[in-house]
Amino acid sequence: MSVLLETTLGDLVIDLEVEACPKTCENFLKLCKVYYYNLNAFFNVSKDFLAQAGDPSATGTGGESIWSLLDPQSSNARYFPPEIRPKLKHTSKGTVSMAVAPALEGHTAGGCGSQFFVTLADNIDYLDGKHTVFGHVVEGLDTLDKLNDVFVDKDGRPFKDIRIRHVVILDDPFPDPPELAKIQPPSSPTRAPDNSTRIAEDEDPLATLPEEEEERIRREKAAAASALTLEMVGDLPFANVRPPENVLFVCKLNPVTRDEDLELIFSRFGTIMSCQVIRDKRTGDSLQYAFIEFDRREDAEQAYFKMQNVLVDDRRIWVDLYLSPSPFALMRADVRPAHSPWQE
Structure with missing residues (x-):
C-alpha cells in the first residue's frame, strides 16, 4: 500500500x-x-x-x-x-x-x-x-x-x-x-494554504544579472538615493518627481556657450519655451550643463536623436531626453537658477 x-x-x-x-x-x-x-x-x-x-x-x-x-x-x-x-x-x-x-x-x-x-x-x-x-x-x-x-x-x-x-x-x-x-474538493488547490514570504521554488537567489542590467539597477538605486536626499534638504518637492517629457538635459558644454547660442542651435527642431545654461550663483560661471524646454515632446525627441555627441563650440555635448533624478544632485541651493523648466 x-x-x-x-x-x-x-x-x-x-x-x-x-x-x-x-x-x-x-x-x-x-x-x-x-x-x-x-x-x-x-x-x-x-x-x-x-x-x-x-x-x-x-x-x-x-x-x-x-x-x-x-x-x-x-x-x-x-x-x-x-x-x-x-x-x-x-x-x-x-x-x-x-x-x-x-x-x-x-x-x-x-x-x-x-x-x-x-x-x-x-x-x-x-x-x-x-x-x-x-x-x-x-x-x-x-x-x-x-x-x-x-x-x-x-x-x-x-x-x-x-x-x-x-x-x-x-x-x-x-x-x-x-x-x-x-x-472532497473537485480539484487540487492552486494556492498554498499558508501565506509564505519565502523564496519561490522557481527563483534562484544566487543568480547573477548581466553586467549591463546590474549597472542599470545600480544607477537607478543611486539616483533614487540622491533624489531622497534632495527631498530632505528641500531641493525637490518629493523624491519621485519627474520633469516634463519635453525637456532636454544638455551637458559637457563649453564654458563659453551662452543661452542664446544653444537656443539658436536647437530652435531648428521646434519652438523653444525656455533655454537656460546653469551658472554658479556667486561667480556667474557656467556649470557646463543646461535645460531646454520645447513646446512639444516630439520636437524634444527629435533634438535628442539628432544632437547626441554633436560639436558645439568645439565640445561634444551629451543630451538626455528623460531626465533621471541624478542630475538634481547638481542643483544645490547655491547654484540652482531662479527658475527651472521642471518647476511649476
Whole structure:
C-alpha cells in the first residue's frame, strides 16, 4: 500500500504499514484523497534528523485528522491515539512517522492529527516509542538528500519554499466513509494554504544579472538615493518627481556657450519655451550643463536623436531626453537658477 509525494525537490514513494498501524494509515490516505497535503510546506527541517510537513498553516500548531474534517462538531476528533508498535523503529533514513501533539485546552488528550515527518538519517532511536512509525520511503532517497542540505532559518524553516506539489494514492485498501465525498474538493488547490514570504521554488537567489542590467539597477538605486536626499534638504518637492517629457538635459558644454547660442542651435527642431545654461550663483560661471524646454515632446525627441555627441563650440555635448533624478544632485541651493523648466 503506497503513496507518491511529488515535491519541489523530487518524488517520494512511501510504503505504508497498513496492517500494523491501520488507523494511522487510513487517516493519512484519506487526507491525501481530499488534497489535504497538496501545496503543504516542509516547515521544519533539521539536518541529519528529520523533515516535517502536514500542517497547512506551516506553523507546527495546525492540522487535524480526517475524522475531525468529517465531523467538525466533535470536540475530540482532531486527534486520535498514536499506534506505537515496539517492532517499528526509526532505524533507517526515510522512516515516516506521525507527529504527536500535546493535549490542547478544552481537549482531554493529544495525539496524532495530520502532521508527519520523514527521518533524514539512520538509527534515530531517540524517536522510538514516542511516535507512530507508519511508513518507509522506498523510492526517492536522493530527494531526501536534497532536503537534508537545504538552508534553514533559526526556526528550522527552509529559506526557499519546499512543498508537496501533489499526492498520488497508488493503493488504498480502506473503503471511503460516506461523508468523504462531501468534503472532497473537485480539484487540487492552486494556492498554498499558508501565506509564505519565502523564496519561490522557481527563483534562484544566487543568480547573477548581466553586467549591463546590474549597472542599470545600480544607477537607478543611486539616483533614487540622491533624489531622497534632495527631498530632505528641500531641493525637490518629493523624491519621485519627474520633469516634463519635453525637456532636454544638455551637458559637457563649453564654458563659453551662452543661452542664446544653444537656443539658436536647437530652435531648428521646434519652438523653444525656455533655454537656460546653469551658472554658479556667486561667480556667474557656467556649470557646463543646461535645460531646454520645447513646446512639444516630439520636437524634444527629435533634438535628442539628432544632437547626441554633436560639436558645439568645439565640445561634444551629451543630451538626455528623460531626465533621471541624478542630475538634481547638481542643483544645490547655491547654484540652482531662479527658475527651472521642471518647476511649476
